[in-house]
Amino acid sequence: MANQAVQVEHLERGMGLWGALAANLLNMVGVGPFLTIPLAIAAMGGPQAMLGWMLGAVLALCDGMVWAELGSQMPDSGGSYHYLLQAFNPHGAGRLISFLFLWQSLLIGPISIASGAVGFAEYSGVFHSFTHLQLKLVAMALCLLNLGVLYRSIHSIGTLSVIVMVAVVGTCGWIIVSGATHFHPSLAFDFPPAAFHPSHAFWLGLGSAVLIAIYDYGGYNNVCLIGGEIKDPRRNIPRAVLLSIVVVGVLYMAMNIAVLGVLPWRSAQHSTAIVADFMYAIHGSWAARAVSILILIASWGSAYAILLGYSRIPYAAAADGRFPKIFARVHPRGHFPTTSLIYMGIGSAVMCVFSLSDLISALIVIQTLLQSIAQCIAVLLLRRRSGAATDVFRMPFYPLPAIIALVGWVYIVATSQIKHIAAGIALAVTGIAFYLIQANREREWPFRQA
Template identity: 45%
Template sequence: MLQRRLRLLEAVSLNTSTMVGIGPFITIPLLVASMNGPQAMAGWVLGAAVALADGLVWCELAAAFPGSGGTYHFYDSAYGDGRAGRLLKFLFVWQFFFSGPLEIASGAVGLAKYLGYFSPALLGTAWSWGDFLPGLPGRVAWGQVAAVGVMGLATLLAYRRIEMAGRLMVVLWVGMLATVGWVIATGLLNFDASRAFDFPPDAWSPTGANALGLGAALAIAMYDYLGYYQVCYLGDEVAEPARTIPRSILISVVLVSLVYLTMNVSILGVVPCREVVKSDHAATDMMLRVHGSAAAGLVSAMIVWTAMASVFASLLAYSRVPYASAKAGHFFRAFAATHPRGDFPHRSLILIGGITMAACLFELETIIAALLSSRILIQFVGQIVTVFLLHARPDAKARLPFRMPFYPIPAVIALLGWLFVFGTTDRLVLAYGVGSLLAGLVAFAIWDRTAGRGDAPP
């Protein structure tokens, strides 16, 4: 049986470690390129507003329905085993296998890219997919192979009791704070405002291209913000969940929003915008410019540590999703088991770790785009709609121990933000998101007809 031993410090460290991770260190060039200038920082500000608004949605649901599994548990508690409930729970688990491991893999692949600073051979090609199937595009770098090994190590570290994993999470979190703090301090102490705010002439013109660019910038920002809700996946292991979870979410969003904006502006104040766009290691390049190669090497190592914290936190949280769905009867029963001596879902952990290892063999840009497009509708939009429905019930006050201020404004902001990201996505990636959802609907129809009951394993 799972034990409630995670407190506020562990919850905040889990959320913030997932949010920071490798994301901002590898996406700064992509963010600036999305709008061709430092005005792309507007994406961070808009992303912070959407993340805070959406965080309040998670706060309401987590306080009302504290338990493991995150969104799956919310849908199970809110809709039960009626047809709508079975559909939403099935589709969440379905999309989870399209997006969850991809999110963890993005951290592992990004970590391997920074390892490439020490060993350039990791940037070389291990094999091309066309070697196995002629005409198939894409290649696998040695760094991606290294990322598979990173995931093996993370799985091994997570294979232990939750209180031990929680203490390890705090240790990794402290390393993350030191890394981000050093990068920010270096940037601010060598800050040049004219360089940081070197806007092009058409920076703020209301053109269609700028709107699409802002959508791309917001998507990148939201990818980097992902994780403010991570503790919700371990709800059965949180002490005083109705109080601890909302506090940890709001603290995490505010803290990381300030960190991101400060860090990105400080880097742009040292490294010219045009150089940032072309860089694979913006933070390393800044340290190299200011302090030399020794500092650049050290910060690269610290970023690798930070990325490992993110990978570990994500794996720890997401491994509880198959466990929660299996425990409720909506996934294979074998994954509802916990370790006989450690009280953690060991089979579910191995499953997610294995899928993530396979996902590491895809290119980073593909991983990021695919994970967002496949989860926006069924998870984020679905949760917002659920909050609207809960507020419409006569017993809303009793059902919602935490209520967002100024309802429904935050929920509407979150809804519009996620729909804007989805609507401005590249067509091919959009097709992946819609296609995976349609495939899930077909799979549900088959499963629902053959299983006959919501409590039978698919």
């Protein structure tokens, strides 16, 4: 930690709206929805799991408005690091709160990337029966491959993102059309007795389903993490955030209904490759293999996009003098952060030793505790200061979307497992301790001398 920003070379604004939208969509449409549909069905015990997907979409849209407003107001790489620092006073508590975001990102970034890689490895089991160790090695290899792919200029990355995005959206379209032409309402709406009875089990199950849904919707903020590399950012960042949520929300709801209208939910909740089973039931083995290949491409693209976004966070903090300056290094020709990218790539490979379910739960709960809740408050504080500025995006129906998002995040945490809540609290406590030690050494807030 240092008192003054280090001298670094700026990143290049080389990605337009389509590249930004693709970076979000690739992050959002990974292997998640193709693996987690059975988890959501099991959590609620029937097709009423669609309620979890609907509430997840509402939460994502409301939280997306928070990101869109903050991203438009402060269009720099690093996202929440800048938002929290400015909202909570850059000369006071904002230093601690923004540091906690950075602190959790050093863990959450690798976890998020690893979840996509582990999902890729598990879905690859459709083609070959891997041992547990082999699956982990496949996931680790994917993380290192993406590190190599991203070690280049943002221009070529934007082009590649658009190409993979087309393949991803095409896959979702094939699934939806196949389901629509073979849809059976009696299967899709085969609700068990008391499916919507508001019992304790119902609320816990709904919380789990929303957690799963928000993981699959997650990624709409990716463009904010690379804000310093987006052209015309005050317009393109909000557009990319909100358009990606709408597109993915429609795709996910349609895919879920399509699958539930073809496969009986009582067997579907136990499937390990539900979309392959779905396509096999409609078109046969060739379709199951083909869609599995496309899903693997989508999951690779997701892990790749997540690594792209998170690799900019340590860079942003180091460029601001809040993190070791080695993380502020920029490639002399490609103009991308090198050390930060390498750290996230190798860190994600290490995190692949954990299971997908643990990675998902830990990711959402820790991120909510140390970032999402604080950010909903941050947008309220910043709006109060900025007043009626007209040159940036302003969320409609303010402050309702921010309040809905805040309530949703609190509900998810309240219905989560104690071990993941404890992990988030432990991470916060260690981060606070580390910050205070460093702040005392550097005579920064709250130890700054008058």
